[in-house]
Amino acid sequence: MGKLDLIQTLSGHEGRVWNVCWHPQGNTLASCGEDKTIRLWFKEGSKWVNKDILTEGHQRTIREVAWSSCGNYLASASFDATTGIWDKKGGQFDCISSLEGHENEVKSVAWSKSGQLLSTCSRDKSVWIWEVIEDEYECAAVLNAHTQDVKKVVWHPHLDILASASYDNTAKLFKEDVADNDWICIATLSSHTSTVWSLAFDHSGTRLATCSDDCTVKIWQEYLSNNSEGIVTPDNNPVWKCVCTLSGYHTRAIYDISWCHKTHLLATACGDDAIRIFKEAEDSEKHTPTFILLATCANAHTQDVNAVAWNPSVPGLLASASDDGEVKLWQYEDN
Amino acid sequence: MGFDDLENINPKLYRKCNDREVTTEEESDDIYDEFDAREIFDLIRGINDPEHPLTLEELNVVKQNDVCVDNKNNEIKVLFTPTIPHCSMATLIGLSIRVQLLRSLPPRFKICVQIYPGTHASEEAINKQLADKERVAAALENNDLIACINDCIVVD
Numbered sequence: 001m002g003k004l005d006l007i008q009t010l011s012g013h014e015g016r017v018w019n020v021c022w023h024p025q026g027n028t029l030a031s032c033g034e035d036k037t038i039r040l041w042f043k044e045g046s047k048w049v050n051k052d053i054l055t056e057g058h059q060r061t062i063r064e065v066a067w068s069s070c071g072n073y074l075a076s077a078s079f080d081a082t083t084g085i086w087d088k089k090g091g092q093f094d095c096i097s098s099l100e101g102h103e104n105e106v107k108s109v110a111w112s113k114s115g116q117l118l119s120t121c122s123r124d125k126s127v128w129i130w131e132v133i134e135d136e137y138e139c140a141a142v143l144n145a146h147t148q149d150v151k152k153v154v155w156h157p158h159l160d161i162l163a164s165a166s167y168d169n170t171a172k173l174f175k176e177d178v179a180d181n182d183w184i185c186i187a188t189l190s191s192h193t194s195t196v197w198s199l200a201f202d203h204s205g206t207r208l209a210t211c212s213d214d215c216t217v218k219i220w221q222e223y224l225s226n227n228s229e230g231i232v233t234p235d236n237n238p239v240w241k242c243v244c245t246l247s248g249y250h251t252r253a254i255y256d257i258s259w260c261h262k263t264h265l266l267a268t269a270c271g272d273d274a275i276r277i278f279k280e281a282e283d284s285e286k287h288t289p290t291f292i293l294l295a296t297c298a299n300a301h302t303q304d305v306n307a308v309a310w311n312p313s314v315p316g317l318l319a320s321a322s323d324d325g326e327v328k329l330w331q332y333e334d335n
Numbered sequence: 336m337g338f339d340d341l342e343n344i345n346p347k348l349y350r351k352c353n354d355r356e357v358t359t360e361e362e363s364d365d366i367y368d369e370f371d372a373r374e375i376f377d378l379i380r381g382i383n384d385p386e387h388p389l390t391l392e393e394l395n396v397v398k399q400n401d402v403c404v405d406n407k408n409n410e411i412k413v414l415f416t417p418t419i420p421h422c423s424m425a426t427l428i429g430l431s432i433r434v435q436l437l438r439s440l441p442p443r444f445k446i447c448v449q450i451y452p453g454t455h456a457s458e459e460a461i462n463k464q465l466a467d468k469e470r471v472a473a474a475l476e477n478n479d480l481i482a483c484i485n486d487c488i489v490v491d
Binding site: 104303 | 442443445463466467468469470472473476
């Protein structure tokens, strides 16, 4: 068992805060929301302070922000159908590009590990892959595999494999077919009974956690071709199998999930105002893993929790964003 | 909208309920009174139908009995009944109810607006849409749609 201690409440946004994202070095937090601004929070002494407010990038709600893995760029996905690219070349962040193409709300944006690929998704049901060549962004693929709006995209931690979550109740995985440079869907993860809101890879990239409107979290495991368990892999593509379902813990839609690559802790953001922390049990079996609830912070916020993100360098440091207009920082401690 | 375009040309009309009688307890600031179903019903019964110059109460789309308030868990559930099972306005009506409640009630409430079971052909799809707060938020940033909703909500 463990507990979550509140470190600091970061107030400033007006209205709903949709998302938070840590700089890869862990020293800056970006947040965004309904007020169409991106706020950057830096640590000064023992306190986090709001140093920058990025405005004038978008006409409507900013749904998500994402740092590139080099830490030099920030991308923002907006309901105004554009994706903003922010760069700090001139000493402060400026919006250097606005990527157009989606027909309506862009809901998520993510950079690949190499920084050479960017992905976006939208209510228009499509997932786009953009190639990044010296500050130029070129559309490399438009993937129409989902049948409903796509809520979230995330890249594999090491490989150029993309995962997406959708209102069509599925998650999908995509990769480039080296034979003809075409991006193809290599797996469809069906088991949730309602919208899949978000997903997160573990540190190795062989497991994926999905969270849904059906109030469950599912853990999926990759099985490569010729695996010793005898799981059939059509076309030699890896198969992703649901190996664990966490049900009975959340009482409303789960909007986000974050899997810490250092501590292996899983955090969830729920519409019941709570943040929950899970971890794989020590005596867990690889192919039938057991995850245990370590902590529940009920009333973590006064309204829905929309996002959670583990700090990439400080173990146990978690950021959350809520409809109540606040961003909060938490420290997880084992009891 | 022209007469020929109406989906339901001759809807059945229902009598409006009387105004709530305010008790002395309710007027006393010393007594804490919780939200009740009648209060929620009063917030939504005057919403105009998008098609007819009538209120949702007069068309029996909303009823006090289909409002459920759970103060302890901060939950409010409203079921509404479209006048015909293929009503294309059902989503707009649901959104109008939701917006009216979001604007009137304290933010601690979790508001659920759904179609009365078995009264609409696309019940499941519409319920899912109305429950998706991201879609609702995006819809409310659409000026044309918000103008439509405001027309429904405005009390003459």
